[in-house]
Amino acid sequence: MAYQWWHCDWGTRETRERRHSKRGKDGALVVKKGTRGWSVDDIAGEAERRPGHAPHVINPHPLRMLHGMTPSEAAKKAREWSKDVQTEVVSKSGAKRKRGLRSDAPIMAAGVISLPAEMVEDWDAYKAVALEYLIEKHGPRLLSVIEHLDEEHPHLHYYAVPLAGEPFDAVHAGYAARRAAEKAGEKAGDILKAFKAAMSAEQTVFHERVASRFGLMKDGPRRLRLDRAEYKARRAEEAARIAEKRAERARAEADKEQARQKALQTAGARIGAGVVGILKWAAALVGVEIKTTSEKEAVMKAQVRKAAGAVRAAQEAAKVAQETAQEAAQAARAAGMREGYSEAEAQAQAALRVERRKTEIQRRRADEEKAAREVIEKENGELMAQLDALKPRGERSVFSMR
Incomplete structure (x- = not known):
């Protein structure tokens, strides 16, 4: 079944190990490790097929640029943007002060748009429409778009960084919704729901503007739960x-x-x-x-x-x-x-x-x-x-x- 694939994550200044908690069978809270938080340099290395950064690719191809600068240059721009960002911190005593971004704070949006391998003959037309959509959506914040044809499914990667003086919310709708829920004092479950709802809305817009023009479905078979x-x-x-x-x-x-x-x-x-x-x-x-x-x-x-x-x-x-x-x-x-x-x-x-x-x-x-x-x-x-x-x-x- 051919359905759309669009995903947007982010990169940080430093690579770190993420932790997530989950309830075990006995109801106890278990903290698991192993999920990796990618830095902007990790992301650029994988995109540019540097040695040691893309072990999953058997026969890597040279970098193919579609728009803007290289991923490494985009990562450098993201670091420059992060130097000028100040966040407000409230101490236990209630005192407020300004400080720079944490090392695990997002500084660059990193997205992937893919097409099923059985539709490879439509890839040139599909990537042209997708690129037009990305340029219209992000404008000058869209710094780099590259193409990968050395994996099973043809796909492109794109990288966006906020303009000077803008928060990271400007390039990632899910993060913006999460931050808004946190400021409103919502519970953890409601914050996660806000994030998912925003990303689902982004999927709908992408389907209307790009994927539906090529006959792709919005949801995959697992989500549709079809017999x-x-x-x-x-x-x-x-x-x-x-x-x-x-x-x-x-x-x-x-x-x-x-x-x-x-x-x-x-x-x-x-x-x-x-x-x-x-x-x-x-x-x-x-x-x-x-x-x-x-x-x-x-x-x-x-x-x-x-x-x-x-x-x-x-x-x-x-x-x-x-x-x-x-x-x-x-x-x-x-x-x-x-x-x-x-x-x-x-x-x-x-x-x-x-x-x-x-x-x-x-x-x-x-x-x-x-x-x-x-x-x-x-x-x-x-x-x-x-x-x-x-x-x-x-x-x-x-x-x-x-």
């Missing part, structure tokens, strides 16, 4: 939804390609008319007559035919994507209605058909672009030759560029 039949039915609906979203994007790409081809045709016609006009004007100066040959007319007609072929190919890709979406929907519905039917096989076949069509279209487009470049280079050579022929005897032509 086998409901789970298979939900997967069927999800497969149909994802296929439909892909078809919509294919139609949009086809429309964009058609508009691009029309713009190229219009620009080509204008440039051609301008060049012919210059040649005729230059020919009139030296008494040379230039005529349009049937060969050039044939080349122009061939270019028009190629442009029309590219538009038809884009429209055909959209049509294939729509048919694939319908096939996936039918296969998914059948999988949800009867036990034992593997909708994964139908989805795999549909995905393979789409990939083959995309490969064919890309190859055809590359051939057309290569042929168009050859035609343009040939015409440029002919034009330069004609301009050179216009030079008056004994003088340099005003058109000569040598």
Whole structure:
């Protein structure tokens, strides 16, 4: 089942071991250790795949930046911000005084946005939408966004730091809600509820703005608590939804390609008319007559035919994507209605058909672009030759560029 994955934590100045308490079977309170609180340097080391910081990655890839600075530079900015932050402390006697942040206080928000491995073909579009959302959400506080493709699921990491004079609440909604509950004198359980409610609201916003555009569900199967039949039915609906979203994007790409081809045709016609006009004007100066040959007319007609072929190919890709979406929907519905039917096989076949069509279209487009470049280079050579022929005897032509 494909569902969204967005998580936001934070980094501190120093690495420390966290403790949490839990009631045992006998009702006694047990304090456990081992949960690690990451420092900003730990986070940057894992993101940049420094030796010893990413043992879980078998074949680490070089750092791939999507926005802003490196994670190490973001960590440095976070430390600089923390130096100017002062907190108010009340002693047992009631006296108030100012002091700097504790070593375990959060100074940098660190988030992860991931996409299921089976949807890797949508990753480029997904990360573009997610990056746009992050920039709009955090603005200048968003210091770094990087991409990781060396683990099972493609994902990106982002790091945000408050502006000068702002509290950490400005970059982490859950922490802001927790601090507000603490100031209001709420109990520990209510403080935790406030934190979870704020983060759940963030999940909802992310789903509306990003994940839902790609057919992803907001909650995973464990939270939904579905039985086998409901789970298979939900997967069927999800497969149909994802296929439909892909078809919509294919139609949009086809429309964009058609508009691009029309713009190229219009620009080509204008440039051609301008060049012919210059040649005729230059020919009139030296008494040379230039005529349009049937060969050039044939080349122009061939270019028009190629442009029309590219538009038809884009429209055909959209049509294939729509048919694939319908096939996936039918296969998914059948999988949800009867036990034992593997909708994964139908989805795999549909995905393979789409990939083959995309490969064919890309190859055809590359051939057309290569042929168009050859035609343009040939015409440029002919034009330069004609301009050179216009030079008056004994003088340099005003058109000569040598």
